[in-house]
Amino acid sequence: MLSYQHLYHAGNLADVHKHALLAWVLDYLVQKDKPLTYLETHAGRGLYDLSAPEAVKTGEAAQGIGRLAAKLPAGHPYRRVLEQVRADHGPSAYPGSPLVAALLLRDTDNVHLAEKHPQEYAALNEAMLDFPVRVHKADGFTKAQELTPPQPRRGMMLVDPSFETASDYEAMPKFFAQIARKWNVGILALWYPILTDNRHRAMLSALEAQNEGALRHEVRFPPAREGHRMIGSGLFVVNPPWGMAEEAQRISGLFQTL
Template sequence: MLSYQHIYHAGNAADLHKHALLAWVMDYLTAKDKPLSYLETHAGRGLYDLSSDEARKTGEAAAGIGRAEAQNWLADGHPLMRAIGAIRARYGADAYAGSPLIARHFLRKGDSAHLAELHPAEHEALAEVAGHATLYKQDGFAMARSVTPPTPRRGLMLVDPSYEVKSDYAEIPAFIGDIARKWNVGTLILWYPLLSDGRERRMHKKLQGAFPDALTSEVQFPPAKPGHGMVGSGMFTVNPPWGMAEEAARIEGLFRG
């Protein structure tokens, strides 16, 4: 299915949770003078204009990055705010970075990036801002299986599907297991929604059973509108870097405050 476009939801509370942790991990990994690979299975367009009609239609950014900035959740020195500041300096005050551009902010010469996006319009927009990343106009799960283990072997993969395809919930545990076997040193980060009907819980239980040492970070927030099914955000990380658990707990506390 190719109907999902993230511009309607860019900068929302789920993005804030996901991107704050992603930026922290990227900052941690690039602090060491060793090359790395960044892989993303469902990259989107990479750059979003929060003043666009689509973003303004839902107003979800106000409850995410807007709230975080208004309440000073993240200091200017936080990796996410550094990345957003650089994006705004280049693209304007209403620009918001998707995960590919957040990753690009931290990547260095010698690092590699592999980004998959199947939606034609999203892929075209991504190509304009992706820099030297290798782009794939194909299914992101297939890309990941074909690229892993990457060169360099050190690095991370972000798995962030729209979950429009309902079978994703059933198939993702096996996919993560396959990638972990092929790339046992990689940090694998899966984002998933917390839903009012709880359909994601079976997937999460299977993942926990397969990876008992993985890190789970979940935050809850009000639905974007009455009757909306997403009521929170989850991040499941295989091979989390040292210190990520503490940073995740800190971010979770901001949502509860």
């Protein structure tokens, strides 16, 4: 949806869940001295100012990274990225997933970021100027089909749509099946919201039926405000790397401190 802007939600509890696990996976992958490919279908702007009126208005960042940043284990790759971004851009700066990836990956890795929202694309381009990444003003699903299988084949794709319409849920099983056939060694990660109406369930049932051995990890939390429908965050990961299930449980423990 071209109306969606993540600044209202940046740094919320779902972002903490998603970005903590993303950082762990990327940090795990770069331990091996082999190049990789990172693809992102819905990149957003990459760098957020949590003191902006949009972020302050919802209060989601204060309830998310504002509460959990200090509880992250020392040395965790997500915490390292947070600290670097704050040192570079100020205490209210928050890294979106493109910046998490750019700071953890190496010059030898290929990074492709797709974003079709004009303002978000412009901000993403600016945020990525100092990094060897490719930013595409394009529909993320279409660009992913074009770029897979990538070279190098080792790597990861993050799919993170807004889920503002029912079509996003309906499209995921078919999209993942297509990408998995073309890129059977790729780590394919889908973030999804858990809403009060549980509309994610049919999508997850279809995804689990066609992806044996995938990892499904969910965390629950109180709504950000009265009437807010999101009560949790989920990640569905095809070809999860060794140790990710254990790391997911550690992240669950972090959320249990809320």
